[in-house]
Amino acid sequence: MKKYPAGIREEVVSRIRAGESQRALSQEYGISRWAIHCWLKESVLPKTRGRKPAKTLAEYKYENKRLKMENELLRDFLHSTERK
Numbered sequence: 001m002k003k004y005p006a007g008i009r010e011e012v013v014s015r016i017r018a019g020e021s022q023r024a025l026s027q028e029y030g031i032s033r034w035a036i037h038c039w040l041k042e043s044v045l046p047k048t049r050g051r052k053p054a055k056t057l058a059e060y061k062y063e064n065k066r067l068k069m070e071n072e073l074l075r076d077f078l079h080s081t082e083r084k
Contacts, residue, residue, distance in 0.1 A: 004031065008031075009039050012029060013036075016040065022036050
């Protein structure tokens with residue numbers, strides 16, 4: 001399949017979504033209707049899985065400090081319940 005610039009692909013897809021026919025745009029741009037069909041299917045699916053953005057070093061340090069404090073509190077609680 002021939003590669004087309006992203007700008008042309010986006011323009012064709014947006015024009016189809018605006019109501020123009022695939023056949024007319026296929027003839028106007030000289031692109032196969034199958035290629036346009038694939039572009040329409042492709043643009044519906046997300047390209048990424050929605051991963052969370054990477055945390056900054058400061059956020060990791062804060063979380064690490066909080067988790068250490070939680071561990072210390074739990075350890076103290078367990079030690080205090082064992083003695084009774």
